[in-house]
Amino acid sequence: MDAELLHHPAIWLILGGIVMGFLRGAPRVLLSLSLPLVAAWLLWQIPEGIYGGVPFLDYLLDVLQVDRLGRLFALVFMLALFVGSVYAMGQRSRLEVPAAFVYGGAAVGAVLAGDWITLFLFWELMAIGSTLVIWAGGREAYPAAMRYLMVHLFGGVVFMAGITAHLVGGGSLSIEPLALEGVAHWLILAGVLINAGAFPFWSWIPDAYPRASWSGMVFLSAFTTKTAVYVLMRSFPGAEVLIPIGLLMAGYGLIYALIENTARRVLAYAIVNQVGFMIAGIGIGTEMALNGVAAHAFAHIVYKALLLMAIGAVIVQTGKRDCTDLGGLARQMPVTTGFAIFGALAMSAPLTAGFITKSLVLQAAADAHLTWVWLAMMVIAAGVFLAAGLKVVVFVFFGESRDLDAEEAPPSQRWGMRLLALTSLAVGCYPPLLYDLLPYPIDYQPYTGSHVVFQLQLLLATTVVFFLLRGHLVKMLGSLIDIDWFYRTLGPRWVKVMVYGVSIEIREVVLVLMRGIANLLGSLRRHYGTRGVLARTWPSGSMVMWVALLLMMYLALFYLS
Amino acid sequence: MLTQHFPALLVVVPLMAAPLIVFARRSLASWLIALLATAITFGIAASLLAQTLSEGTLVYAMGSWEAPLGIEYRIDAAGAFVAVIVAAMGLIVMPYSRVGIAAEVRSEEHYLYYALMMLCLAGLLGILVTGDAFNVFVFLEVSSLATYVLIAMGRDRRALVAAYQYLLMGTIGATLYVVGVGLLYLETGTLNLADMATRLVDVGDSRGVLAALAFITVGISLKIALFPLHLWLPNAYAYAPSPVSAFLAATATKVSIYVLMRYFFTIFGATEVFDARATGAILLGLSLAAMFIPAVVAIFQHDMKRLLAYSSVSQIGYITLGISLDSVEGLMASAMHLFNHALTKGGLFLVLGGVVLRCGGAGFDRLAGLGHTMPVAAFAMVVGGLSLIGVPGTAGFISKWYLVSAAMHEGQWWLVGAVLASSLLAVIYVWRFVEVAYFRAPPADHPAPGEAPLSMQLPALAMIAACVYFGIDATWSSEVSMRVAEVLMYNPGVGQ
Amino acid sequence: MTLASHFSYWVTVLLLMVGLFIVMARENLIKKLIGLGIFQTAVYLLYIAPGKLIGGVAPIVGGQFAVYSNPLPHVLILTAIVVGVATLALGLALVVRIKEAYGSIDEDEILLMDARDDTSPEPEAKDG
Amino acid sequence: MRQNALFSPGKRLWHTLLAALLLMLVAGLFVESHPHFGIDAVPGFNAWFPMLACAVLVVLARGLGRIFGPREDEDGR
Structure with missing residues (x-):
């Protein structure tokens, strides 16, 4: 493991963010103002090159890669963190600025990552950090934060599927331009594009960002989409x-x-x-x-x-x-x-x-x-x-x-x-x-x-x-x-507008369908809810019936096949 | 000198501790004996794992009667790996139990609790070390009988019904297993697992062998709580005393999974049975159903213990999915998740035990506002939840990664999608907890609890910390899992 | 391969099914345990019957005996009987406790009581 | 009610704006340019093209607004 990793600015930012969560008042403001500067100084000290040797899974990770492109993005992110902290000095939420540092630190880590796995790890950390920033926006922001998290975790799993496929298929661990051949590369592209806000996953930006607090959105606007842009520049x-x-x-x-x-x-x-x-x-x-x-x-x-x-x-x-x-x-x-x-x-x-x-x-x-x-x-x-x-x-x-x-x-x-x-x-x-x-x-x-x-x-x-x-x-x-x-x-009013436009028969059919959709959640609860078919306490007789059925199935399949 | 008896001592130490505890009777004394016994057992298990990793399979003839006549104990890396999980869990639960059962088990029954825990431990470890098919049944029943009583100790009267139902199901499962073993005995004339594997090659694909496979698979699936045979599990976990829930969640189903792996790959793996028949396909279908349906059920729960129980059923689906891939990679992912899920779920139940002690229940109405009243516990639960989801930096991510890679190796793209989609369901049920703990106000009659006592908090936090540690440094767990998979796959008990 | 030569197997299978059916169909907790007992007993048969050879004697090594029965299944089943007895005893003990706690040994009634006790609210609607 | 939000630029602002634009248009004739496509060689391209584009955008947006708006959920007003 290279000693330079101790100077990895992302790690300092993230750890600093966590420490900040336990501070209040002046020390906290001081920390939030000095951290980005320290991180920028650290980054400036590290000569261009690849540093790593961290074993993870079956790979040796190049956790830190400093080159012109990565350094530029990292510096910009640090600037955003610094200016955002200045602006957010009056923020009352104890969660927001620390979360923003974890988020921004993860973004710095992502743009300085030398391999796909490190990139992915920071990528997921960004999703969590940014969700917390939105969450700090108050009660109205909670559902939006959840939707935001779901979109990003979904993007994350697509990205991860792409990366594993790329690696299992013998692709190189370091982040190099990809040829867009085969499913793996398309999955990577799709995963990155979800974070960039491309069709059909663009609505999370206007949905979630404006619900953050007055200072939260300043942080949010800087990192996620720009990191995606950076990865696209690197790989496609x-x-x-x-x-x-x-x-x-x-x-x-x-x-x-x-x-x-x-x-x-x-x-x-x-x-x-x-x-x-x-x-x-x-x-x-x-x-x-x-x-x-x-x-x-x-x-x-x-x-x-x-x-x-x-x-x-x-x-x-x-x-x-x-x-x-x-x-x-x-x-x-x-x-x-x-x-x-x-x-x-x-x-x-x-x-x-x-x-x-x-x-x-x-x-x-x-x-x-x-x-x-x-x-x-x-x-x-x-x-x-x-x-x-x-x-x-x-x-x-x-x-x-x-x-x-x-x-x-x-x-x-x-x-x-x-x-x-x-x-x-x-x-x-x-x-x-x-x-x-x-x-x-x-x-x-x-x-x-x-x-x-x-x-x-x-x-x-x-x-x-x-x-x-x-x-x-x-x-x-x-x-x-x-x-x-x-x-x-999928509001009922919209359904009506749709339905009145078409002829009676089709309308009937559509109405039935729509009622079905409307009932879907209800029936889900009936089946899966605590007293639902699948979740209530079953009499032991029916449990035994399942055993018998499964046994029959095995025996029948074994003899027939 | 003593080390050569380790395979036997692994079982004997807890087994002997049980009557000692019963004689001791005093709560404190019995606790001390149990603690000592688990510590020794863990030491033995750890040294056995080290030995098997360096020297391969260890064979120990019980009472110096050699194999065909006597019962032989045979332990390899796979068995030792699971043994370490079980023994470690015992070692963690014991210090926790001192305070942990105080609120949930009547004080005059405390010594029985410790004695039963020892029996359960002995039974589970016995399954792992024995090289004899019938012996597996005996140990299975030893551990199960202890488990039924432990569950019945829960203070809710529903615990009794849960224990009764588990007793019925567990006995049926074990009996089906015995039927399978009997059929194998008729076909091969041996009960020694290693001999059985060799002789099955000659017997080949006969109907008796197929029937045996069917009976054993269903019997063990019942003990694993593989969907749809999981119906006993949610109540058993929900109404048992918290330390028992934690211990069982981390060990009992895992040991049964080990037995299934052993039979599938070591015993039947030598024949064409697994490949030619639909075993893999059925297991795959059941695993997929297990990954999704119980996960959706978990989303709708309003009791944290039941939520975690259903999540367990769902997570077991991941493990059996790896088995059903029938490849070293898949088996390795299974072994990995077996370990990681034991850590995660054990830790979560331990944390929850502290919460139940303070809040008087695990219902969401009691847990509301937990993030403010018990911040450490709530945070630990969230970390454990992240591991259930498989967020990077937690143990769950490592297993998810290997499972996805294994599916990729087999070219099963859609399975990758299924695994990842199922993890999104986990996001929702974990979010349910987050919502309750952080967004709801504590109930009005809340006794303003404060954190759980240290003796409970430390073991619980240690597990959660381990969850994070093995999520970051997976070198050890992945290397050992790989060995386990190789042992199960390529070293079918025969010779050394 | 006549029906008669496999007589013991037929009986075993029949008993297995009868036992399982009783567990499935009866609501009385004790009757369920009886069914379980029958189910287990069937397995004893499965083991013991093939071990006995017609004309075989006890396995005592001696010049005059050429054919003797396999003693191992008997030993195994002794163990299994012990396990079965323990299980049954524990099951009955649980039924006693259940009777004390619920005042009934009818599974349907008990589950109904539990369902009625379950006063915890249904989870609220989730969005997202 | 909404009309109140309307900000009318005073005459002075209007005149300044138009004068500046005119000045730039004239200046555009004298600076050296490197047209790439032909169409950008048309005088005042950088003025009339954005104007046209913006007008089209506004018309398009109004049309879409008629079809897809207004939104009927917690964001809708």
């Missing part, structure tokens, strides 16, 4: 199937974000949209594209966290979550408003991180001469600015005041936002800060006249369209039926 660069998958996610995210009324759900849909954008970028697969995806993962974490912090501050002040209940807060919370505007601009305006990263991916699509992909990405770039940027900022902070009781966000929250804004600005003004960390050598100049001008054209045009169509946008505010709705509430 250039897999063409990822382009349609990513674009589908992006389109879904856009449309739903346009309609959604709850501010943080809008941002959750925007996460799906942007992750879809990145996945499409991975599908392009050129060095430029992969650089762009890695860089954009960073930029996205920064601006999405900034927007979520601003909305989180609003939730703390007003207790309201919906666009229709909010408005005119600019006067009461000017600083927060300023940061929110900056967050929206940081998606793609020049001088911010978003500008220097998004254009990389677009450029890669252009260089690969993928006309339709490039056009779609243009739409995404414009649409997300409209749906998640302009819409949220304008509906929440401007417009008529609703006489909400609100004050400016407290200093801890303002500091969190300030740090993020500065990060985005610094990287946007001096791109080499980020470009030098990218996995591949880069030769791209973001600040050319045409780039700046065309980007400004795009932003201004989108703003104009937004103001022109704002009436429509307001009218359609609401929530749409999503995939999760089908498995959560």
Whole structure:
């Protein structure tokens, strides 16, 4: 076992998170602020290379692999943890921040994992940590936390099935690009895509994330989907199937974000949209594209966290979550408003991180001469600015005041936002800060006249369209039926709408079917419940009958076969 | 000098401790004797495992009568492995029992409890060391009779009915086993398991052998509580005193599984019986049913003990699934899960025993708010629950991994899906506990309990900790399981 | 291979089935135990009958005896009888305790009483 | 009720916006660009294409909203 493993930042983060669970007050805040810095320093000390030699199952694991890509993601995660801790200093829940450290630590471990098994172990730990973060959101978050856990454990078992099949089939233990041949690789892809929020498992993001506490969602937005993006970059660069998958996610995210009324759900849909954008970028697969995806993962974490912090501050002040209940807060919370505007601009305006990263991916699509992909990405770039940027900022902070009781966000929250804004600005003004960390050598100049001008054209045009169509946008505010709705509430009303459309006979049949479905849970309880056929105390006579039956079956089968 | 008698001493020590305890009568004295006896037994079992691992099969002629005439004790890595599980569980339950039975067993019966535990231990270990088919039956009955009484000691009157029903079922199971052994005796003319395996090769595929296989399989399946022959188990586990539930959950069914493996692979494995007939297929079907149906039943329980009992039936399905794959990998996964599940379920029942002591019951109405009133116990239960699910970092994950790999080796993709889907059901029933313990307010009449006494908490936490330890460092357990599988598969008792 | 030559087996199988049927069909706990006893006794027959050879004598080594019966099954069954007696005794003792606790030895009645006692609430509906 | 949420940009903001856009369009004619596909060589492509796209998106979303909305569970309002 290599000594470097003692300096594994993920282990320190996770252990620190557990210790934090037993602390309160100042020591806890201090620990939460210092841990990410310590972890970043530790990571910086470890030279690139593979460290391991930990025996587990029948394998020797390379627990720690430091290379440019992994280090970049790990550093970004640490930044997210640090800024999130600053922002969450006032969080009353004793569970949330420690859980976030376990979660973030596991994410760091996953992106620094040198082999599939280590990756999977951290992957599952992330699922548990993030469930706890959602859980800390309070009583309303419990069912969502359970649904979230189920989706991720399901994704986990698919992922695990893929990994075991890959290893049993003689595949290499280290994480290398896979050819997408055979069931094993498809299972791995499916497992990762479930965590990325791809169809048909995308609804967990808007379902669970917005139920976390005001600070919880800031943590949640950073890790799970980005880790999935990272694994896809590692294992499936250039897999063409990822382009349609990513674009589908992006389109879904856009449309739903346009309609959604709850501010943080809008941002959750925007996460799906942007992750879809990145996945499409991975599908392009050129060095430029992969650089762009890695860089954009960073930029996205920064601006999405900034927007979520601003909305989180609003939730703390007003207790309201919906666009229709909010408005005119600019006067009461000017600083927060300023940061929110900056967050929206940081998606793609020049001088911010978003500008220097998004254009990389677009450029890669252009260089690969993928006309339709490039056009779609243009739409995404414009649409997300409209749906998640302009819409949220304008509906929440401007417009008529609703006489909400609100004050400016407290200093801890303002500091969190300030740090993020500065990060985005610094990287946007001096791109080499980020470009030098990218996995591949880069030769791209973001600040050319045409780039700046065309980007400004795009932003201004989108703003104009937004103001022109704002009436429509307001009218359609609401929530749409999503995939999760089908498995959560196959509501009787919806059934009626369906049923009245068809002729009488079919209606009868469908009604009977629907009644059957409605009765299913009841009958399940009858059979499986404590007094159900299968669960009650049986008279010993019937137990003996089973014995006799089984014996007969064995004898008959043995003699006949 | 003494070591050569270890195979016999493994049984004799607890067997002799029982009458000593009865003579001692005093609760404390009998406890001390039982503790000493279990400690010695565990030492013997551990040394036997070490010996069998390094030297192979150990043969001990009872009373120096050589095999064809006398009864021979024969222990190999497989038997010693399960013996260590059983003896270790005994060693953990004993210190726990001192306080653990105080609330559940009448004080004048305490010495009987210890004596019966010793008999049960002796019987279970006897099954593992003996090399004689009929002897297996005798030891099976010794342990079972002790078990019936132990269950009947539960303070609920339903314990009596549970014990009675278990007695009926257990006796039928054992009798069916004897019928099978009788038929084998008629076919081969020997009761020595090793000889039987050799001679069966010549006898081949006769009807008598097939009937014997059927009787033995059904008889042992009853003792294993393989679905749908599990009906006695939930009540037996639910109403027995907590230490007894823990001990039985970790050992009794496991020993029977060992017997089934022994017969399937060592005795019948030499013939074509297992391959040619539908044995594997039937076992596979029953295992799948066991993995799903009782798991769904567990979801709807509102008593933690019953929930765990049904979960046991479901987990036994995993073990028999590995057996039904009929491969070394599958057998290894089974052996692995046998060990890991003993750890997990034993630990969970031990923790629950402390909870029952404090809360006065294991019903969900009593357990509400446990996360606040007994945080350590609730947390331990959650960790054990994670192991039931098979979350990485717990022992359950290791078994799940090997089971999935074994199914992959056989190219059985759909089985992989079944195993993983079943583990999602476990998520739901474990979540039921989490929901009750953390989201519900404690009942109004709750006596504000506080944690269980240390003598109960430490053994319980040790088991749960072991559960995590063997989930992280599985080197030992996987190596030994592999040996066990190889011994069972390739070394059919014949020669050495 | 006539019916007569396998007479003992037929009896064994018949007794096994009768015993099992009594356990299955009777609700009276004591009658169930009687059925169990018959079931076990059938097994004794299964062992002992083949051991006896027509014309065989007790297994005493001596010049004048060429054919003798196999003594092992007898020994085994002695053990089995002991086990059977213990089981039956324990079963009857349990029935006595059950009678004390429930006032009945009818299994259906007892289970009905338990079901009535089971006042714990049905689990609430689960979502998710 | 919902209409209250509407934020109308004042005349000054409108004029600034339009002027800026116009300025950028003019500037776009003078900067050196590297069109890849042909369509992006059309003047003002980066302005009219997003406008068009956003309009289409909004229409699409309204249509979908009519079919799939509103949601009828604890999230629905």
